[in-house]
Amino acid sequence: MSAQQILDSDLRALARAATHVENNTPVGSELLAELAPHAGRALIIGLTGPPGAGKSTLCNQLVRIIRAEGLKVAVIAVDPSSPLTGGAILGDRIRMQQHHDDPNVFIRSMATRGFAGGLARSTKDLTTLLDAAGYDVVIIETVGVGQSEIEVARLAQVTVLVLVPGTGDDVQSIKAGIMEVAQVFAINKADLPGADLLASNIHAATALDTGTPPEIVKVVALDGKGVDELLTAIRRAPRRTLPTFA
Ligand SMILES: Nc1nc2c(ncn2[C@@H]2O[C@H](COP(=O)(O)OP(=O)(O)OP(=O)(O)O)[C@@H](O)[C@H]2O)c(=O)[nH]1
Ligand SMILES: [Mg+2]
Structure with missing residues (x-):
C-alpha cells in the first residue's frame, strides 16, 4: 500500500498500514515518514479509568455524537493488562459493532504482546497514521489506572478519566499520577x-x-x-502537547 492510498481514504490500505505501524516494520516507518506532514489536524482524546467504569459504552456514545456532526472518528482500544482482560476487548468489539458498517468509523484493538518499540510508541504511531488518514477525532481507550495507562494517557491531547460513584474507585484509591494526567473527569453511571x-x-x-x-x-x-456536555468539555479543555519518540 502507498501513502497516497491512505490519503485517499482506502480502508483496506489503512488496515494493512495500521498492522505495519503497530509492528514497527520498515514499511510502517517509511509510511509514517511520508504521512507525518499530513497529521496534526485531529483531536486526540484519551479515555481511561478502572475496569468496568463504562469507558467502552461512553466511547460508543461519543462516536455516535461525533458521527452525527458529520465528522470521521477512529477508536484505538488499548489493553495493557492483556491477556488477563482479553475478554474485555472482545466485549468492546461487540459493543462497537453498531458502527462497523460505517466507513467513517475506524476501530482497532491492541493488546500489549509483541510490540517492538513499546506500546506507547505503537499507539502514538497509529494515532499519527489515523490523523493523516483524515480522521477528525481519534479516541484512545485504555483499561485501568496503572503506570502503562498513564503513559498511554499522555498520548492524548485531552485525557478523560472515567470514574463511577460508590464503587470504591473513588479519588483516594486512584493513583495520583492518573489524576494529574486527566483534564476532564467523567462521572459515569450518574444514575x-x-x-x-x-x-x-x-x-x-x-x-x-x-x-x-x-x-x-x-x-x-x-x-x-x-x-453532549462531556464532548463540549473535552473540546474546551486545554490541550497537551504530544510527546515525541526517537
Ligand atoms: N447503571 C449504569 N451502568 C452502566 C453505565 N454505563 C455503562 N454501564 C454498564 O457498566 C458495565 C461496563 O461497561 P463497559 O462500557 O464495558 O466498561 P469498560 O470501562 O469499557 O470496561 P473494561 O473495558 O472491561 O474496563 C456494562 O455492563 C455497562 O452496561 C451507566 O451509565 N449506568
Ligand atoms: Mg472497555
Missing part, C-alpha cells in the same frame, strides 16, 4: 447514588493544583445523558 459526592471529592483532590481547574461532567453512558 447510581453518590455522583455528587464523587464530584466534590474530585474537586477537593484537584483544588490544590495551580493550573486550570478540571472539567467534571456527570454522564449516564447507558442512555447517553450528559455525553
